Amino acid sequence: MAEPTKVILDSSSLIALSGSCLFNILYKLKAKNNLDFLISENVKRESVDTPLSINRFELNALRIREAINKGTITVVKQTKELDNLMKSIEEAASQVFSSEGAGSLRLIHAGELESIALVKLLNAKILAIDERITRFFVENPEELGRLLETRRNEKISYDENAYSKFASLIPQMTIIRSSELIALAYEQGFLEDDLGKGKLTLKASLFALKNNGCAMSGYEIKSFVGKI
Amino acid sequence: MSHRILIDGLTKLKKAFVAEQVMVLRSVSNELMREASIKNDQLLAQAAMISYCLHKFLTKEHVVTSGFWLEYKMSVLSSLEAALKAIENDNLKEYKKELDSISVHLERLDKELGRYVQGTYEKAKVKYAADAYYYGLSLSQAAALTMADISAVQQYIGVTTQHDIDADKKGIKVRLDELKKVIGYIA
Numbered sequence: 001m002a003e004p005t006k007v008i009l010d011s012s013s014l015i016a017l018s019g020s021c022l023f024n025i026l027y028k029l030k031a032k033n034n035l036d037f038l039i040s041e042n043v044k045r046e047s048v049d050t051p052l053s054i055n056r057f058e059l060n061a062l063r064i065r066e067a068i069n070k071g072t073i074t075v076v077k078q079t080k081e082l083d084n085l086m087k088s089i090e091e092a093a094s095q096v097f098s099s100e101g102a103g104s105l106r107l108i109h110a111g112e113l114e115s116i117a118l119v120k121l122l123n124a125k126i127l128a129i130d131e132r133i134t135r136f137f138v139e140n141p142e143e144l145g146r147l148l149e150t151r152r153n154e155k156i157s158y159d160e161n162a163y164s165k166f167a168s169l170i171p172q173m174t175i176i177r178s179s180e181l182i183a184l185a186y187e188q189g190f191l192e193d194d195l196g197k198g199k200l201t202l203k204a205s206l207f208a209l210k211n212n213g214c215a216m217s218g219y220e221i222k223s224f225v226g227k228i
Numbered sequence: 229m230s231h232r233i234l235i236d237g238l239t240k241l242k243k244a245f246v247a248e249q250v251m252v253l254r255s256v257s258n259e260l261m262r263e264a265s266i267k268n269d270q271l272l273a274q275a276a277m278i279s280y281c282l283h284k285f286l287t288k289e290h291v292v293t294s295g296f297w298l299e300y301k302m303s304v305l306s307s308l309e310a311a312l313k314a315i316e317n318d319n320l321k322e323y324k325k326e327l328d329s330i331s332v333h334l335e336r337l338d339k340e341l342g343r344y345v346q347g348t349y350e351k352a353k354v355k356y357a358a359d360a361y362y363y364g365l366s367l368s369q370a371a372a373l374t375m376a377d378i379s380a381v382q383q384y385i386g387v388t389t390q391h392d393i394d395a396d397k398k399g400i401k402v403r404l405d406e407l408k409k410v411i412g413y414i415a
Contacts, residue, residue: 005411012367015382033411046368046378057379102267109368125410131367131382132391140397147394148364152266174410180403184413206400210391213367213382217395224400 004036006124009073010115011046012131012213013178014039018047018060020208022178025185027072032188037073038122040082040114044068044075076118086110086117089169095162096141099154107144108134120171130177132215139175178214179206183224199225233263234271234315241279242308245286245301253283261356264373265363271320273360273374274327277352281334284348291341300337304330350380357381362390 017023029035039047048065051057067073076082090106090113097105112134119127129135136144145158185191186202195201206221237260244252257279264272282304285291311326331349338347353376360370361381371378385391396403408414 011378012382015379016386019379019383033413035411050377051379054377054379057377060379099266105364106268107364107369108366109372111368112366126407131361132394132396133361133364133366133369135396137366143397144364151363152262154266174403174406176403176407179400180407183400183404184407188413211383211386213386215391215396216400217392219392220395220399227401 002034004034005126006036006038006122007126007128008115008119008122008124009037009039009043010112010127010129010131010134011039011043013128013181014043014047014064015060016130016178016209016212016214017181018063019212020205022182022185022205022208023060023063023067025182025190026067027070028188028190029181029185030072032190033184037067038076038118038124039073040076040111040118041078042111042114046111076122082114082117082121085121085169086114089113089117089166092162092166092169093137096137096159096166097145097148098157098159099148099152101154105148105156108137116170116173119173120169124171124173126174126176128176128178128181130179130209130214135175135177135215138170177216178209179216179221182206182209199228202228231315231318233260234275235312237263237272237275237279238308238312238315241275241282242305242312244279245282245305245308248286250283250286253279253286257283261359262363264356265360265365265370268365268369268373270373270375271324271327273356274331277349277356277374278327278330278334280352280356281348284352285334285337288341290343291337294341296337296340300333303333307333350376354380354384358385358388358390361385 026037030037048061051061068075090110093108094104094106115127141163145156148156182205191201191205203225210216237256240256244256257276260272260276264276291297307326307330311323314322314326335349338349353374357370357374357376358381360373361367367382368378371381
């Protein structure tokens with residue numbers, strides 16, 4: 001049997017999937033597509049351990065914990081190597097943007113950077129991350145710079161050399177969101193049992209993810225569903 | 229630099245709280261949070277959340293007419309004065325102690341008089357973390373800034389229009405095609 005494709009999940013994707021009751025799709029996607037879902041210890045802390053102490057999010061945390069217990073999601077142990085790589089990426093990331101008022105901007109947290117470091121260390125191909133800023137940072141830093149300027153109403157300096165250094169530390173990867181996992185599940189017929197056939201199933205599922213914080217616009221959903 | 233903003237903000241906050249100027253408190257909290265997000269500064273964020281909570285409490289009749297309120301108001305004011313003195317003397321440890329004491333007072337008031345499961349202080353953490361995300365901090369970074377729970381922040385952002393403003397350039401179709409290519413799936 002071929003080597004499974006490794007997918008690193010960030011806590012934002014886990015939270016959107018578990019909060020929208022679409023979490024069980026991961027079991028089917030894994031089996032059908034020979035995928036390995038992996039998370040860092042920090043992501044487990046953010047999406048399982050901490051929410052388990054908050055009534056409102058306990059059920060979501062249990063869904064994720066159960067997937068870990070069943071072996072659908074594997075928690076990768078923190079190692080010195082991971083820690084060192086994460087710190088190097090963090091340091092490089094902090095040099096990319098700066099402003100007169102704030103100096104170097106530390107926009108990305110260790111939690112998100114740890115997932116990126118994991119992609120590299122495990123030679124994974126896919127990173128699932130629903131939050132927008134990290135994705136912008138990796139894929140389109142210049143646009144992120146423009147967004148920062150607009151939002152903060154101040155001049156933001158973008159250091160292209162610093163970005164090149166950052167880019168040299170991170171792996172080539174395909175970045176997706178939980179929305180693409182659900183769109184794939186729809187194509188493979190995994191939503192039908194619980195929700196029935198048809199475009200409405202897909203549209204409602206995607207809006208559920210959006211309402212649980214997956215960074216996509218309503219227009220994007222309607223436009224995608226409309227073209228199917 | 230950060231101290232000057234803190235001192236100015238706290239001075240305005242205290243003045244507005246004494247005069248019970250709710251809208252000024254709100255605008256002070258928004259200004260402080262903007263600065264906190266830009267500078268990724270937890271001290272500014274905490275001051276912003278306190279200003280937000282005081283604004284909220286002052287607009288709740290059942291809070292300001294309760295027997296507890298005057299006592300709370302006096303202790304918050306006393307801590308604000310002590311915090312201002314501390315920060316003017318560059319004593320960050322003492323400043324933090326006083327601000328923490330106000331936060332504890334506000335959380336206790338929430339428990340005693342609050343009518344929602346999620347208290348006002350907790351709501352402030354989530355709301356302002358969402359603001360920090362708007363200003364360009366990543367989700368975890370924004371949650372860490374206000375010490376909010378990341379699930380709560382993400383769900384809060386999900387029902388705002390934040391993600392409708394700057395749409396993803398690739399979109400679902402392109403990302404889905406990329407995913408399918410990597411996993412070798414052909415429909």
